Amino acid sequence: MEIINDNAAMLTNYEVMTLLSDIQAGRGQKKPDKSLQQLATITYEAVKYLEDRPCKTQTPEIIEQFMTDVQPYNLTKSEKVQLLNQYPSTAVEIQLIVEESEERLTEDQIYELLEVIGKYRPSEAIEEDGEEDDENEDMDEGEEEDITEQE
Known part of the structure:
Protein backbone atom coordinates (compact mmCIF):
# COMPACT_ATOMS: atom_id res chain seq x y z
CA MET A 1 0.00 0.00 0.00
CA ARG A 53 -0.88 -2.44 18.78
CA PRO A 54 -3.22 -4.43 16.53
CA CYS A 55 -1.86 -2.64 13.45
CA LYS A 56 1.22 -4.87 13.69
CA THR A 57 -0.84 -7.81 12.37
CA GLN A 58 -2.74 -5.82 9.74
CA THR A 59 -2.08 -5.95 6.02
CA PRO A 60 -3.45 -3.88 3.15
CA GLU A 61 -5.72 -6.82 2.30
CA ILE A 62 -7.11 -7.00 5.86
CA ILE A 63 -7.74 -3.24 5.87
CA GLU A 64 -9.50 -3.39 2.50
CA GLN A 65 -11.69 -6.32 3.63
CA PHE A 66 -12.50 -4.55 6.93
CA MET A 67 -13.61 -1.43 5.06
CA THR A 68 -15.81 -3.57 2.80
CA ASP A 69 -17.35 -5.42 5.76
CA VAL A 70 -18.32 -2.23 7.62
CA GLN A 71 -19.71 -0.56 4.47
CA PRO A 72 -23.37 -1.51 5.20
CA TYR A 73 -23.33 0.60 8.38
CA ASN A 74 -22.95 3.92 6.52
CA LEU A 75 -20.04 5.10 8.63
CA THR A 76 -17.80 8.02 7.76
CA LYS A 77 -14.24 7.30 6.69
CA SER A 78 -12.90 8.70 9.97
CA GLU A 79 -15.26 6.45 11.96
CA LYS A 80 -14.10 3.41 9.98
CA VAL A 81 -10.46 4.32 10.58
CA GLN A 82 -11.08 4.74 14.31
CA LEU A 83 -12.84 1.36 14.46
CA LEU A 84 -9.91 -0.22 12.61
CA ASN A 85 -7.33 1.42 14.85
CA GLN A 86 -9.07 0.69 18.15
CA TYR A 87 -11.04 -2.53 17.57
CA PRO A 88 -13.72 -1.64 20.11
CA SER A 89 -15.26 -4.57 22.00
CA THR A 90 -18.30 -2.96 23.67
CA ALA A 91 -21.39 -1.08 22.54
CA VAL A 92 -20.30 1.92 24.62
CA GLU A 93 -17.03 2.16 22.70
CA ILE A 94 -18.96 2.07 19.41
CA GLN A 95 -21.19 4.88 20.67
CA LEU A 96 -18.13 6.95 21.55
CA ILE A 97 -16.63 6.49 18.09
CA VAL A 98 -19.75 6.75 15.90
CA GLU A 99 -21.22 10.23 16.01
CA GLU A 100 -24.96 10.26 16.77
CA SER A 101 -24.91 6.45 16.88
CA GLU A 102 -28.29 6.33 18.63
CA GLU A 103 -29.94 7.89 15.55
CA ARG A 104 -27.80 6.18 12.91
CA LEU A 105 -27.56 2.62 14.21
CA THR A 106 -30.04 0.27 15.85
CA GLU A 107 -28.98 -1.76 18.87
CA ASP A 108 -28.87 -4.87 16.65
CA GLN A 109 -26.62 -3.09 14.15
CA ILE A 110 -24.24 -2.10 16.95
CA TYR A 111 -23.92 -5.73 18.04
CA GLU A 112 -23.54 -6.87 14.42
CA LEU A 113 -20.79 -4.29 13.99
CA LEU A 114 -19.07 -5.62 17.11
CA GLU A 115 -19.16 -9.12 15.60
CA VAL A 116 -17.64 -7.83 12.35
CA ILE A 117 -14.90 -6.03 14.28
CA GLY A 118 -14.29 -9.15 16.39
CA LYS A 119 -13.35 -11.10 13.24
CA TYR A 120 -10.38 -8.77 12.78
CA ARG A 121 -9.26 -8.40 16.39
CA PRO A 122 -5.87 -10.11 16.80
CA SER A 123 -5.75 -13.05 19.19
CA GLU A 124 -2.88 -11.30 21.02
CA ALA A 125 -5.36 -8.78 22.43
CA ILE A 126 -7.32 -11.63 24.03
CA GLU A 127 -4.13 -13.04 25.55
CA GLU A 128 -3.24 -9.63 27.01
CA ASP A 129 -6.62 -9.49 28.74
CA GLY A 130 -5.88 -12.89 30.26
CA GLU A 131 -2.53 -11.64 31.54
CA GLU A 132 -4.25 -8.85 33.43
CA ASP A 133 -6.31 -11.46 35.29
CA ASP A 134 -3.13 -13.38 36.12
CA GLU A 135 -1.60 -10.26 37.63
CA ASN A 136 -4.52 -9.96 40.05
CA GLU A 137 -4.13 -13.63 41.02
CA ASP A 138 -0.48 -13.01 41.93
CA MET A 139 -1.50 -10.53 44.64
CA ASP A 140 -0.61 -11.49 48.20
CA GLU A 141 -3.49 -12.39 50.49
CA GLY A 142 -2.61 -9.37 52.62
CA GLU A 143 -3.08 -7.09 49.62
CA GLU A 144 -6.52 -8.54 48.96
CA GLU A 145 -7.49 -7.87 52.55
CA ASP A 146 -6.27 -4.27 52.28
CA ILE A 147 -8.43 -3.71 49.22
CA THR A 148 -11.46 -5.20 50.97
CA GLU A 149 -10.91 -3.02 54.03
CA GLN A 150 -10.72 0.13 51.91
CA GLU A 151 -14.12 -0.58 50.36
Whole structure:
Protein backbone atom coordinates (compact mmCIF):
# COMPACT_ATOMS: atom_id res chain seq x y z
CA MET A 1 0.00 0.00 0.00
CA GLU A 2 1.58 3.25 -1.08
CA ILE A 3 0.81 6.54 0.62
CA ILE A 4 0.50 9.15 -2.10
CA ASN A 5 0.07 12.27 0.05
CA ASP A 6 0.61 11.77 3.78
CA ASN A 7 -1.12 15.08 4.60
CA ALA A 8 -4.29 14.52 2.55
CA ALA A 9 -6.40 12.30 4.82
CA MET A 10 -6.73 10.42 8.04
CA LEU A 11 -4.33 7.47 8.13
CA THR A 12 -4.72 4.11 9.81
CA ASN A 13 -2.19 3.11 12.47
CA TYR A 14 -0.89 0.53 9.98
CA GLU A 15 -0.21 3.24 7.40
CA VAL A 16 1.51 5.44 9.99
CA MET A 17 3.66 2.55 11.21
CA THR A 18 4.60 1.67 7.61
CA LEU A 19 5.46 5.29 6.78
CA LEU A 20 7.57 5.76 9.92
CA SER A 21 9.33 2.42 9.43
CA ASP A 22 10.19 3.45 5.88
CA ILE A 23 11.56 6.77 7.14
CA GLN A 24 13.69 4.95 9.73
CA ALA A 25 15.05 2.62 7.07
CA GLY A 26 15.62 5.43 4.59
CA ARG A 27 13.21 3.89 2.03
CA GLY A 28 11.20 6.29 -0.10
CA GLN A 29 11.64 9.14 2.33
CA LYS A 30 14.65 11.10 3.42
CA LYS A 31 16.06 9.58 6.58
CA PRO A 32 16.41 12.17 9.37
CA ASP A 33 19.98 13.42 9.60
CA LYS A 34 21.98 14.12 12.76
CA SER A 35 20.56 17.65 13.11
CA LEU A 36 17.08 16.15 13.38
CA GLN A 37 17.85 13.88 16.35
CA GLN A 38 14.56 14.74 18.07
CA LEU A 39 12.61 13.70 14.98
CA ALA A 40 14.51 10.43 14.88
CA THR A 41 13.66 9.81 18.55
CA ILE A 42 9.97 10.60 18.01
CA THR A 43 9.89 8.35 14.95
CA TYR A 44 11.53 5.51 16.88
CA GLU A 45 9.17 5.87 19.87
CA ALA A 46 6.08 6.04 17.66
CA VAL A 47 7.06 2.89 15.76
CA LYS A 48 7.87 1.12 19.03
CA TYR A 49 4.41 2.06 20.38
CA LEU A 50 2.59 0.98 17.21
CA GLU A 51 4.39 -2.38 17.12
CA ASP A 52 2.51 -3.29 20.32
CA ARG A 53 -0.88 -2.44 18.78
CA PRO A 54 -3.22 -4.43 16.53
CA CYS A 55 -1.86 -2.64 13.45
CA LYS A 56 1.22 -4.87 13.69
CA THR A 57 -0.84 -7.81 12.37
CA GLN A 58 -2.74 -5.82 9.74
CA THR A 59 -2.08 -5.95 6.02
CA PRO A 60 -3.45 -3.88 3.15
CA GLU A 61 -5.72 -6.82 2.30
CA ILE A 62 -7.11 -7.00 5.86
CA ILE A 63 -7.74 -3.24 5.87
CA GLU A 64 -9.50 -3.39 2.50
CA GLN A 65 -11.69 -6.32 3.63
CA PHE A 66 -12.50 -4.55 6.93
CA MET A 67 -13.61 -1.43 5.06
CA THR A 68 -15.81 -3.57 2.80
CA ASP A 69 -17.35 -5.42 5.76
CA VAL A 70 -18.32 -2.23 7.62
CA GLN A 71 -19.71 -0.56 4.47
CA PRO A 72 -23.37 -1.51 5.20
CA TYR A 73 -23.33 0.60 8.38
CA ASN A 74 -22.95 3.92 6.52
CA LEU A 75 -20.04 5.10 8.63
CA THR A 76 -17.80 8.02 7.76
CA LYS A 77 -14.24 7.30 6.69
CA SER A 78 -12.90 8.70 9.97
CA GLU A 79 -15.26 6.45 11.96
CA LYS A 80 -14.10 3.41 9.98
CA VAL A 81 -10.46 4.32 10.58
CA GLN A 82 -11.08 4.74 14.31
CA LEU A 83 -12.84 1.36 14.46
CA LEU A 84 -9.91 -0.22 12.61
CA ASN A 85 -7.33 1.42 14.85
CA GLN A 86 -9.07 0.69 18.15
CA TYR A 87 -11.04 -2.53 17.57
CA PRO A 88 -13.72 -1.64 20.11
CA SER A 89 -15.26 -4.57 22.00
CA THR A 90 -18.30 -2.96 23.67
CA ALA A 91 -21.39 -1.08 22.54
CA VAL A 92 -20.30 1.92 24.62
CA GLU A 93 -17.03 2.16 22.70
CA ILE A 94 -18.96 2.07 19.41
CA GLN A 95 -21.19 4.88 20.67
CA LEU A 96 -18.13 6.95 21.55
CA ILE A 97 -16.63 6.49 18.09
CA VAL A 98 -19.75 6.75 15.90
CA GLU A 99 -21.22 10.23 16.01
CA GLU A 100 -24.96 10.26 16.77
CA SER A 101 -24.91 6.45 16.88
CA GLU A 102 -28.29 6.33 18.63
CA GLU A 103 -29.94 7.89 15.55
CA ARG A 104 -27.80 6.18 12.91
CA LEU A 105 -27.56 2.62 14.21
CA THR A 106 -30.04 0.27 15.85
CA GLU A 107 -28.98 -1.76 18.87
CA ASP A 108 -28.87 -4.87 16.65
CA GLN A 109 -26.62 -3.09 14.15
CA ILE A 110 -24.24 -2.10 16.95
CA TYR A 111 -23.92 -5.73 18.04
CA GLU A 112 -23.54 -6.87 14.42
CA LEU A 113 -20.79 -4.29 13.99
CA LEU A 114 -19.07 -5.62 17.11
CA GLU A 115 -19.16 -9.12 15.60
CA VAL A 116 -17.64 -7.83 12.35
CA ILE A 117 -14.90 -6.03 14.28
CA GLY A 118 -14.29 -9.15 16.39
CA LYS A 119 -13.35 -11.10 13.24
CA TYR A 120 -10.38 -8.77 12.78
CA ARG A 121 -9.26 -8.40 16.39
CA PRO A 122 -5.87 -10.11 16.80
CA SER A 123 -5.75 -13.05 19.19
CA GLU A 124 -2.88 -11.30 21.02
CA ALA A 125 -5.36 -8.78 22.43
CA ILE A 126 -7.32 -11.63 24.03
CA GLU A 127 -4.13 -13.04 25.55
CA GLU A 128 -3.24 -9.63 27.01
CA ASP A 129 -6.62 -9.49 28.74
CA GLY A 130 -5.88 -12.89 30.26
CA GLU A 131 -2.53 -11.64 31.54
CA GLU A 132 -4.25 -8.85 33.43
CA ASP A 133 -6.31 -11.46 35.29
CA ASP A 134 -3.13 -13.38 36.12
CA GLU A 135 -1.60 -10.26 37.63
CA ASN A 136 -4.52 -9.96 40.05
CA GLU A 137 -4.13 -13.63 41.02
CA ASP A 138 -0.48 -13.01 41.93
CA MET A 139 -1.50 -10.53 44.64
CA ASP A 140 -0.61 -11.49 48.20
CA GLU A 141 -3.49 -12.39 50.49
CA GLY A 142 -2.61 -9.37 52.62
CA GLU A 143 -3.08 -7.09 49.62
CA GLU A 144 -6.52 -8.54 48.96
CA GLU A 145 -7.49 -7.87 52.55
CA ASP A 146 -6.27 -4.27 52.28
CA ILE A 147 -8.43 -3.71 49.22
CA THR A 148 -11.46 -5.20 50.97
CA GLU A 149 -10.91 -3.02 54.03
CA GLN A 150 -10.72 0.13 51.91
CA GLU A 151 -14.12 -0.58 50.36
